[in-house]
Amino acid sequence: MPKDVTSEITSAEWEVMRIVWTLKQTDSKTIIDVLSDKKGWSPSTIKTLVSRLVKKKILSAQKHKSKNIYFTNIEEKDASNLMAINSVENICCMRQGAVIKYLINHLDISKPDIDDLIKTLENKRTNAKEKVNCDCLNCDREVLK
Amino acid sequence: MPKDVTSEITSAEWEVMRIVWTLKQTDSKTIIDVLSDKKGWSPSTIKTLVSRLVKKKILSAQKHKSKNIYFTNIEEKDASNLMAINSVENICCMRQGAVIKYLINHLDISKPDIDDLIKTLENKRTNAKEKVNCDCLNCDREVLK
DNA sequence: TTTTTTCGTCTACAGTTGTAAACTATAATC
DNA sequence: GATTATAGTTTACAACTGTAGACGAAAAAA
Numbered sequence: 001m002p003k004d005v006t007s008e009i010t011s012a013e014w015e016v017m018r019i020v021w022t023l024k025q026t027d028s029k030t031i032i033d034v035l036s037d038k039k040g041w042s043p044s045t046i047k048t049l050v051s052r053l054v055k056k057k058i059l060s061a062q063k064h065k066s067k068n069i070y071f072t073n074i075e076e077k078d079a080s081n082l083m084a085i086n087s088v089e090n091i092c093c094m095r096q097g098a099v100i101k102y103l104i105n106h107l108d109i110s111k112p113d114i115d116d117l118i119k120t121l122e123n124k125r126t127n128a129k130e131k132v133n134c135d136c137l138n139c140d141r142e143v144l145k
Numbered sequence: 146m147p148k149d150v151t152s153e154i155t156s157a158e159w160e161v162m163r164i165v166w167t168l169k170q171t172d173s174k175t176i177i178d179v180l181s182d183k184k185g186w187s188p189s190t191i192k193t194l195v196s197r198l199v200k201k202k203i204l205s206a207q208k209h210k211s212k213n214i215y216f217t218n219i220e221e222k223d224a225s226n227l228m229a230i231n232s233v234e235n236i237c238c239m240r241q242g243a244v245i246k247y248l249i250n251h252l253d254i255s256k257p258d259i260d261d262l263i264k265t266l267e268n269k270r271t272n273a274k275e276k277v278n279c280d281c282l283n284c285d286r287e288v289l290k
Numbered sequence: 291t292t293t294t295t296t297c298g299t300c301t302a303c304a305g306t307t308g309t310a311a312a313c314t315a316t317a318a319t320c
Numbered sequence: 321g322a323t324t325a326t327a328g329t330t331t332a333c334a335a336c337t338g339t340a341g342a343c344g345a346a347a348a349a350a
Contacts, residue, residue, distance in 0.1 A: 010337060014235050028297065044340040047298070052337090066346050067297070080236045081247040087232035088248060090159045091225045096248075097258030101265050102226040103233060103245055111273040113242030114266050120246050121263050128256040155307060173327065189310040192328070197307090211316050212327065295348070306337075313330070320323075 005074055006082040008056050015039060016049050017072065017079065020059060025071040093134040150219055151227040153201050160184060161194050162217065162224065165204060170216040238279040 009017060015038075019031050032046045050070065053059040061068040091099055109117070154162060160183075164176050177191045195215065198204040206213040236244055254262070 011235065012338060018235075018237065032297095041338090042340055043297090044342090045338075048338085048340075051299075061298095076237070076240065077243070080240050080244050083236065084229075084233055084244045084248055085251055088229055088252065090156065090163075091228065092163065092221070093253055095221065095225050096252045097254045097262065098222070099225050099229045100245065100248055100252070100254070101258075101262055103229055103241075103248075104262065104265055104269060106230055107233065107241045107245070108238055108277045109242045109245070109269065109273060110277045111270060111275050113246075114270045114273050117242065117246055117249065118263055118266050118270075120249050121259050121266070124249060124254065125256060125259045125263075128254060128259050130256050132253045132255045157308060177327095186308090187310055188327090189312090190308075193308085193310075196329075206328095291350100293348100293350070296346085298343105298345085300341105300343075302341080303339090304337100307335085309333090311330105311332080313328105315328080316326085318323100318325075320321100 004082050004086070005056075005058060006079050007086060009053075009058060009079065009083075012041075013049050013053055013058075016046070016053060017058070017076075020070055020072045021076040025069050027067060027069055031070070093132050149227050149231070150201075150203055151224050152231060154198075154203060154224065154228075157186075158194050158198055158203075161191070161198060162203070162221075165215055165217045166221040170214050172212060172214055176215070238277055 015035060016031060019034055020026055023030065028047065028050055031050060032043045035041050035046050036043060050059065054061050054070070058074060059070050059072055061070055088096060088099060104117075160180060161176060164179055165171055168175065173192065173195055176195060177188045180186050180191050181188060195204065199206050199215070203219060204215050204217055206215055233241060233244060249262075
């Protein structure tokens with residue numbers, strides 16, 4: 001897992017990333033076409049987003065006779081995982097199980113994926129504690145006199 | 146589930162919220178003590194965070210002879226769930242199963258919670274599709290000629 | 291080759307966030 | 321009552337974000 005560059009990807013920039021991830025590599029025209037259509041953003045806005053991603057080294061640009069081809073330096077899989085875990089890290093450890101349950105209940109998951117998740121859980125179960133040691137500030141009542 | 150106010154809670158503010166959630170209600174001295182210790186933030190910084198949360202109506206302040214008692218207007222459970230789902234929403238639907246798997250593997254979950262998750266999944270399995278219909282931009286190759 | 295289109299770069303600007311000092315009003319202590 | 325401590329309010333300020341116009345160079349079209 002690479003260093004966490006996801007926290008530098010803003011929510012608008014994420015939209016650009018998804019296009020580049022899908023296409024592996026692309027030019028700005030394509031990105032602008034897709035996003036101005038889907039998001040209603042102006043070409044200028046999209047150009048800014050792309051160039052910020054390049055500046056942050058999340059995208060790379062290769063010049064082909066004055067036009068750029070963009071490709072990504074971070075895998076979608078890695079970015080997605082890090083993104084998710086970052087957001088959950090703020091949450092009190094003792095709630096995290098419940099949060100995952102909420103996600104399961106509210107996201108569309110395919111049957112093969114469900115089977116895989118069950119297997120993963122059964123596996124994890126073997127060494128799981130009865131109660132998680134929560135060292136979150138939230139649970140560390142000591143501090144709070 | 147209340148309207149999504151979590152997107153207005155910044156990551157620094159979240160720390161304040163966790164304290165108020167734990168204590169149900171508290172005064173600024175307590176918040177300042179805990180966070181200046183745990184986070185090394187200056188009292189001023191913490192006061193700013195608290196007052197921004199009040200301005201955003203995420204916390205309420207009740208004056209008791211010139212001092213405030215703060216309490217929260219949104220439940221931790223709701224905030225946590227929304228927080229998590231928001232962050233996952235950016236991710237291509239077809240990846241979401243994998244992301245949950247990643248979370249399961251990387252978070253500490255208690256045995257009872259694991260059992261509960263397995264049960265939840267088995268339940269969800271009944272009506273699960275073989276393949277999720279992904280209408281994410283990412284998967285909607287049509288658009289991308 | 292002149293004109294037009296395209297695309298990358300630069301500049302802009304308001305709102306948010308992290309970070310915190312300064313000021314003020316009130317409460318507690320001497 | 322005067323002094324000191326405490327806590328709420330105001331102001332500050334740079335970096336980051338969303339949003340986008342303007343400018344300039346190169347490519348394509350006329």
